[in-house]
Amino acid sequence: MTDRIRLDGRVAVVTGAAGVIGTAAIKLLAERGARIVAVDRRQADLAAAIKELPASAEALAIAADVTSEDEVADYVRTAVDRFGTIDAFYNNAGIEGDIKPIPQYSLESFRKVLDVNVVGVFLGMKHVLPVMLKQNKGSIINTASIAGLMGSPHIAVYSASKHAVIGLTKSAAWECTGTGVRVNCVCPGLIDSRMLSTIFQGRNGGNAPMPIEKMVDRIPARRLGQASEVASIVAFLASDEASYVSGSAYTVDGGRTAA
Ligand SMILES: NC(=O)c1ccc[n+]([C@@H]2O[C@H](COP(=O)([O-])OP(=O)(O)OC[C@H]3O[C@@H](n4cnc5c(N)ncnc54)[C@H](O)[C@@H]3O)[C@@H](O)[C@H]2O)c1
Numbered sequence: 001m002t003d004r005i006r007l008d009g010r011v012a013v014v015t016g017a018a019g020v021i022g023t024a025a026i027k028l029l030a031e032r033g034a035r036i037v038a039v040d041r042r043q044a045d046l047a048a049a050i051k052e053l054p055a056s057a058e059a060l061a062i063a064a065d066v067t068s069e070d071e072v073a074d075y076v077r078t079a080v081d082r083f084g085t086i087d088a089f090y091n092n093a094g095i096e097g098d099i100k101p102i103p104q105y106s107l108e109s110f111r112k113v114l115d116v117n118v119v120g121v122f123l124g125m126k127h128v129l130p131v132m133l134k135q136n137k138g139s140i141i142n143t144a145s146i147a148g149l150m151g152s153p154h155i156a157v158y159s160a161s162k163h164a165v166i167g168l169t170k171s172a173a174w175e176c177t178g179t180g181v182r183v184n185c186v187c188p189g190l191i192d193s194r195m196l197s198t199i200f201q202g203r204n205g206g207n208a209p210m211p212i213e214k215m216v217d218r219i220p221a222r223r224l225g226q227a228s229e230v231a232s233i234v235a236f237l238a239s240d241e242a243s244y245v246s247g248s249a250y251t252v253d254g255g256r257t258a259a
Contacts, residue, residue: 006032009034012029013039013089016040022093036059037059039062091124105156113161129172133181143186144249147159149166149257192224220259
């Protein structure tokens with residue numbers, strides 16, 4: 001199957017675009033023909049990520065904080081002003097927060113994780129949905145996690161935030177009843193990334209994370225996932241190939257949650 005999923009001319013807005021998964025997503029979406037609006041609060045890394053796109057790609061980088069309603073409204077307005085529409089929205093920015101058991105977790109850190117992972121996702125949908133509902137067409141993909149499907153030690157707050165993302169996704173899908181707008185989320189498992197190393201290091205008291213062979217012990221695929229493998233599902237959900245898919249939480253976890 002070569003390039004069955006094409007997104008030629010589609011406008012895709014991606015948040016967290018300077019991160020590991022976001023960068024893989026803008027790259028794949030651009031390769032499939034989409035015009036990209038890449039959003040992240042880290043301007044220099046965003047610029048570096050944009051440089052990696054195919055020379056033919058049309059891309060716009062916007063530095064914004066997804067927890068600020070004004071900045072979210074601005075990136076949505078800028079995307080529409082520049083490209084006329086938003087066809088796909090990958091609402092992906094997120095943080096892992098502190099890696100600590102609940103009694104040691106500060107309220108401040110708790111609120112920060114919820115602010116980025118839940119409020120940020122909510123604000124993105126709040127401002128993108130009107131654009132998509134007006135045109136009666138569009139695909140929103142939020143990033144949850146397998147931590148949104150099960151409990152996980154020392155990342156209770158992160159896990160709670162990702163459970164919330166799944167709830168927001170399913171409710172938004174219902175709110176789009178009878179329209180051409182679909183809302184889904186992806187639930188990545190253990191992806192080879194900075195965030196994964198940080199979590200495993202935190203669980204190990206700041207020492208080196210456990211060896212990969214041990215990490216993959218309970219993964220049927222017996223390996224970590226790659227960011228590009230998450231991006232593939234995002235491209236699918238963004239495309240018309242997923243025309244009957246809404247309200248779903250797609251695991252990309254090598255079978256971890258089946259185990
Ligand atoms: N890496 C994994 O193993 C894994 C697994 C499951 C889910 N996820 C989720 O996937 C998403 C991407 O993770 P990643 O591994 O690429 O992490 P990452 O840290 O590499 O990327 C996250 C990006 O989000 C940006 N960001 C954070 N807060 C922001 C804010 N307030 N405003 C704007 N941008 C902000 C960061 O600058 C960063 O570029 C996250 O939602 C994460 O929770 C990751």
